[in-house]
Amino acid sequence: MSERGRWTPSTRTSSHTTSSYGEILEQLRTIPSEHFGELSAPSTPSAPTSDNLGPIREQVAATIVLRATRDAELVDRIKVGVVLTLPYASGEEFLLTVAAELEHATLLRQQPYLFILALPTMTGLSPVLICGSSEDLAERAGTLVKSKFLNRVQRYEFRHGRWGGLIRDLCSTTYDEAALWDAVRKAAREPMDPLIPPPGSRSISQLLDQARARLQRITPRQAYEELQDTTLMWPVVLVDIRPEAQRREFGSITGALVVERNVLEWRFDPRCAYRLPIADRYDLRVIVFCQESYTSSLAAASLHDLGLLNATDMIGGYAAWKEAGLPDEVEVSSTAPPTEVP
Template sequence: MPSSIGSGIARPSRRATAGSETTSGASSPTTYGDTPIHRFPADFAAYHRSMLSTSSATTPVFSDKSEEVSDDSSASTQSDRQSLRTLDDVREQVAERLAVRAIRKLKNVDGTKIAVTLTLCKKNDTDFLQIVAGHIQRILLLKSFLVAVATTGAGETSLMVCGSSSVQVQRAALLASAKFVGRVQAMNVADASGTLWVASVRDVGWSPYDESALWDVLTKSSQDLIDPTVPPPGSKSIAHILEEARTRLQRLTPQQAFDELQDSSIPMPVLLVDIRPAAQREEHGFVRGSLVIERNVLEWRFDPRSLDGRLEIATRYDLRIIVICQEGYTSSLAAASLQDLGLLNATDIVGGIKAWKEAGLPVDVPQRMWM
């Protein structure tokens, strides 16, 4: 035993204590000085550990072997897991993180959580966005949500919209197509449930407008009316609008209109204006001598204030304009619109060209050549 060790531990004494021999017939424990022999290994271990802690030795002293084995096994397990990771595992992890990032941006619109996020992606955008949508739908399973995720870059990119309601997703798809007019190339994914929509869109993210536009799309798609079946205050049905228009007109029968066109005693010009499209004129005929002006340009042709596209005859407000259509509905709205311009003598024909033909008045029907 080295002297250094011997100096730290009491040398054994062969003397037995007198008290132990006289007070008890049983043998007392053997001692080394004041230390019982059963404590010697523990004291020696403590001493040895303290001596090696100040030295340069790196060998573990009196370490628990079970702890060493568990540490080695956990390290090997972690290394095995890292060695088994594939590219699909990495994509799955990135998709989950992107889903969490989108969820952190959630805003509440009429009880629906909405969020928009943009990300970079080089290839397989559609597959990647479907993975992201799966994570979002899993995390927000019990909530009402509508989330848009778009990949950014030059050229063809992808836009994904997923939600808990198929109605809201379809609204968002239609509004997104309108917002990015001319940029939506094709629809790549639309699942059977209607809660996922993925489309190819050009150059998403190259303008700050794009992200704001997506927020606007989701906001308007998530808005809920108190009762969607109740008309908003101040709105009117087309029947009501038509009725109001006709209360302002002195409508003419086909015969009355024909007579006015033949009456030379009327001081102002009288014009019969056919506002039907070309297809209806070819199928049902037209009145020879009528002025053909389609409905979409009618006001521009007769507004005396207009300088672009106005007819040469439309320089006065007392024109007697008789509007004719196929059955007398569109003509009433058109005549009322002309009155709004100040042409207060404008009116229409009851029953349109159909009633004109039934009255036996002249109608020209174009000849068709059958091949």
């Protein structure tokens, strides 16, 4: 913190450093102090800017650009960086000067770039300018900045390929600078081809095949027979995971537990405080069904992940149960007390 209570740059924890206008001023102390004029004065939007400050401002901007490009990161062949400078009179004009230097720098002419320029004040509104080698880059970064600084972006606009805005209390916490870097890095990532799946992803068909490979699936007739078998050593429950709309439209099986898919794991995990009373053992035989046995296969595999290795699903679902002519009412062989799904 400076003597005037304004933000002062600190050393970053990463391998990069933030270009600081204050640091550049230290290197220009050989210039007579009267030439700095408003350059070192407190930020006052109405203060005029002297014409003789132009060369100094351009020299400082060029030095900052040199440091910023040196410390920049490379993300998908795009140079990215964050430049934080000390606030002073006509700060917005200085940000535009830095942006112009970036655009005309020889190094950046040959390579795409994206930089966030800001004048943090800790209290009050801080100007932020995002400039890039393309409008898309700057606009993407601006969108991310708005998302990361919810309710703190007071005004913003996108004009002439640059995103400019005012952010309240910028750099009042260590989060802010990290958030700016995160925004510029993510905005620079190459857009993915929507037809190429990302590494490690699986299609729903693959997920379904892999889930069913883990199960010993049974037909509706086999499920009905298991429910009537009193010789089994473990309790058997038939579980309808369909939403209410499907049960109303197609019908239901009286005696089956109704546990909709979104709460299935919570109701059958023996370690969960919200489990059903009957779900107190890992050898419980849970026969899951949906309307046509797609969702049920994924659900049964999820129960396996909880440790319920006897769980399975019914091939063909409720539609196959009806087609097989099985009764609309079943009795469960388990002697556990009746349970009610909240």
